[in-house]
Amino acid sequence: MTHPTGDPAIPDPAERAALNAALIATGIETGFWDDHGRPAPWPHDIDQWQPETGEPVTRKPGEQPF
Known part of the structure; x- marks a missing residue:
């Protein structure tokens, strides 16, 4: 299935529930981890996530990035 936004990488809620159940049964990782x-499982609100964007950092010539 395709996510309502059209992004095929994000399963819809019903598909996420099915995937989570299958992953729990087989012990396969989703690529998401808890605080520990x-x-x-897939986060229930992943379809509401937005990419973080920010202004590019302009460094002075020769200035190190960190």
Whole structure:
């Protein structure tokens, strides 16, 4: 299925629930982890996530990035 926004990478809620159940049954990781570093299911609100964007940092000539 395709996400309502058209992004095929994000399954819709019903598909996420099915994927989470299958992943729990087989012990496969989703690529998401909880606050303790354990594998976690797909987040219920992933379809509301927005990419973080910011202004590019302009450095002076020769200035190190960190």
